[in-house]
Amino acid sequence: MNTINLKFMKDPFYKNVQQQIKSQIISGQFTEGDLLPSENDLADKYKITRSTIRHALEELVKEGYISKRKGKGSIVSLPNRSLGIFRFRNLPGATDKLDPIKMIFIKKPQLGEWDDYFFFAISDEEKAAGCIYFKRICLLGDEPIMLEYTFIANLGIEALIDKPFLNNSVLDTLNAVYLIEITGLQQELKAISTDKPLSKIFNLKKGKPLIQIQQKFSTSKTNLFIYSRILYNTEKFNISNSLSL
Amino acid sequence: MNTINLKFMKDPFYKNVQQQIKSQIISGQFTEGDLLPSENDLADKYKITRSTIRHALEELVKEGYISKRKGKGSIVSLPNRSLGIFRFRNLPGATDKLDPIKMIFIKKPQLGEWDDYFFFAISDEEKAAGCIYFKRICLLGDEPIMLEYTFIANLGIEALIDKPFLNNSVLDTLNAVYLIEITGLQQELKAISTDKPLSKIFNLKKGKPLIQIQQKFSTSKTNLFIYSRILYNTEKFNISNSLSL
DNA sequence: CAGTGGTCTAGACCACTAA
DNA sequence: TAGTGGTCTAGACCACTGT
Numbered sequence: 001m002n003t004i005n006l007k008f009m010k011d012p013f014y015k016n017v018q019q020q021i022k023s024q025i026i027s028g029q030f031t032e033g034d035l036l037p038s039e040n041d042l043a044d045k046y047k048i049t050r051s052t053i054r055h056a057l058e059e060l061v062k063e064g065y066i067s068k069r070k071g072k073g074s075i076v077s078l079p080n081r082s083l084g085i086f087r088f089r090n091l092p093g094a095t096d097k098l099d100p101i102k103m104i105f106i107k108k109p110q111l112g113e114w115d116d117y118f119f120f121a122i123s124d125e126e127k128a129a130g131c132i133y134f135k136r137i138c139l140l141g142d143e144p145i146m147l148e149y150t151f152i153a154n155l156g157i158e159a160l161i162d163k164p165f166l167n168n169s170v171l172d173t174l175n176a177v178y179l180i181e182i183t184g185l186q187q188e189l190k191a192i193s194t195d196k197p198l199s200k201i202f203n204l205k206k207g208k209p210l211i212q213i214q215q216k217f218s219t220s221k222t223n224l225f226i227y228s229r230i231l232y233n234t235e236k237f238n239i240s241n242s243l244s245l
Numbered sequence: 246m247n248t249i250n251l252k253f254m255k256d257p258f259y260k261n262v263q264q265q266i267k268s269q270i271i272s273g274q275f276t277e278g279d280l281l282p283s284e285n286d287l288a289d290k291y292k293i294t295r296s297t298i299r300h301a302l303e304e305l306v307k308e309g310y311i312s313k314r315k316g317k318g319s320i321v322s323l324p325n326r327s328l329g330i331f332r333f334r335n336l337p338g339a340t341d342k343l344d345p346i347k348m349i350f351i352k353k354p355q356l357g358e359w360d361d362y363f364f365f366a367i368s369d370e371e372k373a374a375g376c377i378y379f380k381r382i383c384l385l386g387d388e389p390i391m392l393e394y395t396f397i398a399n400l401g402i403e404a405l406i407d408k409p410f411l412n413n414s415v416l417d418t419l420n421a422v423y424l425i426e427i428t429g430l431q432q433e434l435k436a437i438s439t440d441k442p443l444s445k446i447f448n449l450k451k452g453k454p455l456i457q458i459q460q461k462f463s464t465s466k467t468n469l470f471i472y473s474r475i476l477y478n479t480e481k482f483n484i485s486n487s488l489s490l
Numbered sequence: 491c492a493g494t495g496g497t498c499t500a501g502a503c504c505a506c507t508a509a
Numbered sequence: 510t511a512g513t514g515g516t517c518t519a520g521a522c523c524a525c526t527g528t
Contacts, residue, residue, distance in 0.1 A: 012497060049499050070514045071507035189484040191436045191454035209436035209454030239434040257516055283494060294518050315495045316526035
């Protein structure tokens with residue numbers, strides 16, 4: 001059974017299933033708190049054994065798309081999907097009601113040249129391809145909390161310029177449009193002082209401390225990387241994350 | 246086969262194997278770059294199937310103790326074991342030779358009371374048990390880079406006070422002495438300014454930005470948590486980490 | 491080439507959850 | 510009690526590494 005010629009399928013079964021379920025979650029067919037079909041049902045549906053289904057689900061657990069409860073099922077969970085992009089948590093004393101988070105473009109996605117002094121070393125191929133970049137701020141209520149610069153080599157991903165982002169996320173958009181997955185992340189943290197231009201953007205006194213995170217995401221598309229530089233104002237809000245093993 | 250009464254064994258087979266191999270790595274019987282025995286050999290040795298061995302090894306991969314290469318084997322890897330405690334990387338321009346890292350106690354492990362305003366909410370049980378705490382700085386060359394406060398409720402872990410730490414790590418020590426494992430981590434990042442006492446410790450001007458990370462580790466021992474507050478001087482050194490999926 | 495890890499099947503019994 | 514995820518067995522074939 002299932003002797004479909006494996007040589008012509010680049011991906012193993014479990015990756016296919018993983019990708020299909022992930023797409024259904026990203027596109028909203030399953031939302032937070034929903035139960036996936038049981039492992040036995042999924043095995044019937046995809047006509048593979050439960051072990052292989054379990055392998056797929058386990059990958060989704062690693063990526064944070066689902067969690068599991070014995071006797072209950074697989075529970076869809078949206079948060080922490082963004083792989084190391086830290087999320088906010090209110091400081092005690094700060095607004096306790098969860099203000100809506102708004103992402104606003106300061107510079108819309110466009111094609112241009114790479115900076116001469118870019119914060120990560122880029123390849124000649126990336127340099128030649130030119131750079132799709134944009135700049136956004138994140139508002140919590142009316143307060144600017146985060147400033148984000150994103151840079152990606154223009155290696156066959158022009159759709160980023162026209163299409164609106166899925167879930168406000170480049171990563172989700174690349175996944176939905178090109179099936180590009182994130183395979184790794186390298187990031188550097190640093191504390192810096194607010195300078196004059198930043199002080200305007202954050203409405204913050206010069207000299208106040210900020211957190212800077214520079215990230216380089218690796219993707220399943222060879223030689224395609226996503227770079228971002230993020231500045232956080234942590235005066236009123238912490239950056240928090242949690243892991244479980 | 247392997248019908249040893251499961252009811253009397255709290256842990257599944259794969260956890261046992263996982264723990265045994267992990268101990269051998271922590272205690273130095275395997276060191277960085279070594280190859281573990283092959284999955285078939287391990288299966289023979291522990292008298293369980295290869296699938297179960299693979300489950301154990303996979304957990305060790307998740308924890309960062311090993312990595313795998315198809316056709317080669319399972320490779321022991323020490324780094325990144327510390328689960329979200331970010332590690333250093335030299336900034337370009339800073340000393341390129343890797344200076345040795347020294348951990349020095351400013352306050353040796355001792356038993357005391359909890360602070361009234363502790364940075365995480367603690368349970369009554371923890372409060373009643375009292376607090377084992379200590380304070381260390383981390384020197385890179387002669388430069389103070391990190392200041393670390395650690396707090397743990399005294400719930401049957403007195404050995405921490407007498408014994409020297411294994412690998413300079415509370416986590417490794419708890420694992421080796423009490424078989425306590427880390428099951429999760431919650432952490433909060435913030436940028437703060439250097440005040441007077443910190444300026445002495447870090448030999449840094451007042452007002453310079455620092456990174457503060459407050460952590461709460463969950464463990465396999467119920468109600469036992471490990472708290473730490475860490476301050477980093479990132480003027481000359483980044484905090485860097487990397488993940489792969 | 492022999493040996494390794496990667497994938498997969500087709501079963502089985504268990505502990506847990508919720509009705 | 511029926512259904513779920515958790516563990517485990519005993520096989521099989523594959524792609525990849527090194528000699």
